Amino acid sequence: MNIALFGYGKMGKMIEQIALNRNHNIVAKIDVDTTEINFSEIDVAIDFSMPNAAFNNIKMCMVNNIPLICGTTGWLEDYENAVRICKENNGAFIYASNFSLGVNLFFELNSYLAKMMGNLKQYQVSMEEIHHTQKLDAPSGTAITLAEGVINETDYSGWKLDTANANEIPITAKRINDTPGTHTVNYNSEVDSIEIKHTAHNREGFALGAVVAAEWILDKKGVFTMKDVLNLS
Numbered sequence: 001m002n003i004a005l006f007g008y009g010k011m012g013k014m015i016e017q018i019a020l021n022r023n024h025n026i027v028a029k030i031d032v033d034t035t036e037i038n039f040s041e042i043d044v045a046i047d048f049s050m051p052n053a054a055f056n057n058i059k060m061c062m063v064n065n066i067p068l069i070c071g072t073t074g075w076l077e078d079y080e081n082a083v084r085i086c087k088e089n090n091g092a093f094i095y096a097s098n099f100s101l102g103v104n105l106f107f108e109l110n111s112y113l114a115k116m117m118g119n120l121k122q123y124q125v126s127m128e129e130i131h132h133t134q135k136l137d138a139p140s141g142t143a144i145t146l147a148e149g150v151i152n153e154t155d156y157s158g159w160k161l162d163t164a165n166a167n168e169i170p171i172t173a174k175r176i177n178d179t180p181g182t183h184t185v186n187y188n189s190e191v192d193s194i195e196i197k198h199t200a201h202n203r204e205g206f207a208l209g210a211v212v213a214a215e216w217i218l219d220k221k222g223v224f225t226m227k228d229v230l231n232l233s
């Protein structure tokens with residue numbers, strides 16, 4: 001499979017390693033200073049770039065009929081536009097706030113726990129995410145997905161960074177050294193608390209998930225999620 005990398009930073013380099021180990025070719029490394037792209041040799045593209053670059057990269061891939069895996073976070077105000085452009089061009093597209101198997105299992109666990117807690121008003125939910133100091137967006141895309149998972153199963157109406165109103169989920173974002181990504185969901189009552197936590201030890205899980213998603217999407221058309229890729233119910 002001939003892969004184009006959009007964004008050749010920390011994740012782009014990790015994805016390159018994993019893709020080569022799985023016998024794929026990296027035919028383009030597109031970064032901020034790239035002036036020309038030869039789309040004819042690309043089977044699939046993987047974007048881990050920057051919040052202000054992702055939507056343009058998505059448009060470019062869809063118009064040029066290149067299936068795209070997008071892991072870049074912090075651009076979701078344009079997600080519905082990306083879906084529309086994919087459909088208009090009969091393209092193939094996956095965005096996931098987190099491509100690791102562990103976090104996708106954690107998303108399922110989070111929804112299950114939220115469903116159980118939905119009627120137990122004595123518990124207040126809160127979330128914390130910790131990442132490296134170079135991260136541009138806050139809260140993390142993963143924390144937003146976790147909050148959406150809780151909102152779908154409970155009466156919470158939204159989420160907010162730091163201080164939230166009573167019916168909103170407060171999310172704390174911490175930036176500590178080179179932390180790859182730690183997410184905690186906490187339910188607190190007067191008498192006890194319940195906490196679920198996912199800790200990434202490095203970036204390999206994110207990169208492997210993105211390459212697996214690229215292999216999966218190759219013969220497909222439409223907009224998909226990691227739930228489709230991993231066949232999670």
Ligand SMILES: NC(=O)C1=CN([C@@H]2O[C@H](COP(=O)(O)OP(=O)(O)OC[C@H]3O[C@@H](n4cnc5c(N)ncnc54)[C@H](O)[C@@H]3O)[C@@H](O)[C@H]2O)C=CC1
Binds near residue numbers: 051
């Ligand atoms: N969904 C997931 O599983 C994960 C998502 N991420 C997200 O991926 C993104 C990248 O993360 P890192 O690699 O750690 O960041 P990074 O800062 O190390 O790399 C980003 C790269 O994108 C390049 N870039 C800037 N403008 C560009 C453009 N117009 N076209 C192509 N490349 C451009 C930068 O020059 C840089 O080399 C972030 O949004 C991060 O939140 C990171 C890890 C996992």
Ligand SMILES: O=C(O)C1=N[C@H](C(=O)O)C[C@H](O)C1
Binds near residue numbers: 140142
């Ligand atoms: O920027 C990162 O590094 C990460 N970003 C993603 C996010 O915003 O959730 C996924 C992972 O936590 C690492």
